[in-house]
Amino acid sequence: MNEPAYVAVDxxxxxxxxxxxxxxxxxxxxxxxxxxxxxxxxxxxxxxxxSHLQTVQASAALPVVICGMAGARQGWVEAGYVDVPARLSTxxxxxxxxxxxxxxxxxxxxxxxxxxxxxxxMRGEETQLLxxxxxxxxxxxxxxxxHSKWVGVNGDIVTSFSSFMTGEVFDALSKHTILxxxxxxxxxxxxxxxxxxxxxxxxxxxxxxxTNLIFTCRSGQLLHGLDATSAAARLSGLLIGTEFAGGLxxxxxxxTVQLVASGKLxxxxxxxxxxxDLDFESVDADLAVRNxxxxxxxxxxxxx
Amino acid sequence: MNEPAYVAVDxxxxxxxxxxxxxxxxxxxxxxxxxxxxxxxxxxxxxxxxSHLQTVQASAALPVVICGMAGARQGWVEAGYVDVPARLSTxxxxxxxxxxxxxxxxxxxxxxxxxxxxxxxMRGEETQLLxxxxxxxxxxxxxxxxHSKWVGVNGDIVTSFSSFMTGEVFDALSKHTILxxxxxxxxxxxxxxxxxxxxxxxxxxxxxxxTNLIFTCRSGQLLHGLDATSAAARLSGLLIGTEFAGGLxxxxxxxTVQLVASGKLxxxxxxxxxxxDLDFESVDADLAVRNxxxxxxxxxxxxx
Numbered sequence: 245m246n247e248p249a250y251v252a253v254d255x256x257x258x259x260x261x262x263x264x265x266x267x268x269x270x271x272x273x274x275x276x277x278x279x280x281x282x283x284x285x286x287x288x289x290x291x292x293x294x295s296h297l298q299t300v301q302a303s304a305a306l307p308v309v310i311c312g313m314a315g316a317r318q319g320w321v322e323a324g325y326v327d328v329p330a331r332l333s334t335x336x337x338x339x340x341x342x343x344x345x346x347x348x349x350x351x352x353x354x355x356x357x358x359x360x361x362x363x364x365x366m367r368g369e370e371t372q373l374l375x376x377x378x379x380x381x382x383x384x385x386x387x388x389x390x391h392s393k394w395v396g397v398n399g400d401i402v403t404s405f406s407s408f409m410t411g412e413v414f415d416a417l418s419k420h421t422i423l424x425x426x427x428x429x430x431x432x433x434x435x436x437x438x439x440x441x442x443x444x445x446x447x448x449x450x451x452x453x454x455t456n457l458i459f460t461c462r463s464g465q466l467l468h469g470l471d472a473t474s475a476a477a478r479l480s481g482l483l484i485g486t487e488f489a490g491g492l493x494x495x496x497x498x499x500t501v502q503l504v505a506s507g508k509l510x511x512x513x514x515x516x517x518x519x520x521d522l523d524f525e526s527v528d529a530d531l532a533v534r535n536x537x538x539x540x541x542x543x544x545x546x547x548x
Numbered sequence: 549m550n551e552p553a554y555v556a557v558d559x560x561x562x563x564x565x566x567x568x569x570x571x572x573x574x575x576x577x578x579x580x581x582x583x584x585x586x587x588x589x590x591x592x593x594x595x596x597x598x599s600h601l602q603t604v605q606a607s608a609a610l611p612v613v614i615c616g617m618a619g620a621r622q623g624w625v626e627a628g629y630v631d632v633p634a635r636l637s638t639x640x641x642x643x644x645x646x647x648x649x650x651x652x653x654x655x656x657x658x659x660x661x662x663x664x665x666x667x668x669x670m671r672g673e674e675t676q677l678l679x680x681x682x683x684x685x686x687x688x689x690x691x692x693x694x695h696s697k698w699v700g701v702n703g704d705i706v707t708s709f710s711s712f713m714t715g716e717v718f719d720a721l722s723k724h725t726i727l728x729x730x731x732x733x734x735x736x737x738x739x740x741x742x743x744x745x746x747x748x749x750x751x752x753x754x755x756x757x758x759t760n761l762i763f764t765c766r767s768g769q770l771l772h773g774l775d776a777t778s779a780a781a782r783l784s785g786l787l788i789g790t791e792f793a794g795g796l797x798x799x800x801x802x803x804t805v806q807l808v809a810s811g812k813l814x815x816x817x818x819x820x821x822x823x824x825d826l827d828f829e830s831v832d833a834d835l836a837v838r839n840x841x842x843x844x845x846x847x848x849x850x851x852x
Binding site: 356358360361362363364365391406407408409410412413415416417419420421422446450451452453454455456458459460463464466467468483486487489490493 | 793
């Protein structure tokens with residue numbers, strides 16, 4: 245069956261991805277662009293979406309389901325949050341329809357943790373969680389990124405989660421501190437680099453020394469001639485090792501640890517799990533978000 | 549006795565301070581400017597120093613002792629490092645004379661820790677350590693700054709130390725990450741702010757959550773309306789609390805904890821010690837560096 249049935253969109257801060265799908269969740273066409281929330285906020289969300297829908301020749305009758313920052317306050321239409329403990333099916337039933345559009349366009353809400361001491365929010369990851377459910381009922385899900393999430397999931401319920409600013413702190417430190425004099429580009433190394441592996445282990449064991457350990461990227465250069473690629477691998481490993489020290493502490497040890505990632509982050513985090521001798525299963529993040537959007541489409545458009 | 553006897557200079561990365569001193573270490577004149585290493589490297593170190601010496605009418609016979617980044621490789625004349633375990637008197641005996649200057653000008657070396665896993669360097673702090681020795685033979689010295697140092701000192705010997713990038717990480721995170729949308733200026737709060745005190749305690753107890761806790765400056769704004777001043781106080785407290793978690797772990801618990809700081813950092817760190825219920829003694833950092841330079845002058849110029 246290759247008749248288009250719906251359109252799925254993952255609309256992040258800096259990226260836009262669209263899939264034209266049939267009723268059996270096969271991908272009929274795909275679009276990727278840099279027109280994330282930031283760009284779309286000035287061009288107009290409706291305009292950006294229409295142009296991509298036209299390119300894939302989506303008829304006016306096809307409904308669209310969207311996850312991600314398009315539902316933020318600064319996005320297209322605010323889709324709010326479901327609070328933890330959050331049933332993933334409640335995320336679906338709280339989708340918001342974009343008003344004044346003839347086409348049926350729904351935006352999924354995010355999830356919020358309204359704790360006094362550990363307030364946190366996610367937008368987009370809830371859809372990946374929906375799309376990565378396996379047979380384990382207790383999951384601790386690691387979702388690397390600009391703001392990595394570690395999420396405790398019990399069956400259909402997100403019980404708690406924590407964001408770690410790993411990707412963004414790497415950028416800020418490597419570009420806007422003294423470490424910039426010691427650093428090669430982030431793409432100069434991979435997870436097999438010995439400096440990355442040693443740093444993951446070191447930071448996991450000594451997270452209290454984080455702001456000291458990062459300085460050794462510079463002092464290692466001054467005293468031991470640490471090369472720029474090793475310094476970048478070391479900084480990345482220190483941030484990821486610290487993230488693991490924190491992330492692993494948020495769920496019980498009997499949970500299945502799941503890594504939801506793709507591309508370079510997938511291989512880096514797989515190497516970090518291996519360096520720490522931790523069991524885990526990987527799920528491709530692109531597939532997870534598409535699966536999640538497909539679940540949403542089934543529930544929102546085809547449940548009757 | 550008010551006859552000028554020598555000139556003491558603390559020459560940092562971004563600041564220059566000069567004192568005209570008599571033989572009893574009284575200050576006869578003082579100069580402060582922003583002509584630190586960065587500026588002086590382009591203007592010429594000799595030119596900068598001469599102009600200030602002229603202003604305080606220092607005769608050509610007066611010797612000059614200098615500590616700080618003027619002795620770095622990118623500085624005036626490289627003064628190298630004394631390695632840990634480093635006797636502070638060895639710092640004095642390793643002073644380097646600036647060649648091709650008629651005047652007797654000496655630059656003090658820094659201290660290096662050539663450890664494989666914890667390489668570290670200091671330049672300038674060794675002189676403060678020399679000038680802050682009290683009656684305690686075992687000291688753990690906290691020296692806040694752009695790159696805070698925590699230093700273990702046993703009598704006259706620096707046994708080990710760690711730099712924490714507290715000040716520089718605060719700047720990078722508050723200006724170059726998503727946190728910038730949540731932040732007031734760094735001078736908008738002081739150590740009595742409840743958000744600062746709570747954050748110091750929280751991070752000291754949970755250093756593994758550092759890259760998560762900083763995100764709560766933003767998520768707290770989204771979910772609880774955390775105001776910009778509280779967010780800045782919180783970020784500062786989180787960085788200082790993490791620094792304490794690491795710094796306090798590097799020395800035995802029977803060491804006297806000494807805080808060497810001045811100005812805003814002195815009051816912030818005093819508040820952090822109080823928030824954590826820790827005993828400490830404070831020494832003014834300006835006085836400490838002048839005392840240290842005075843010791844150096846005695847040893848280098850007047851020992852005969």
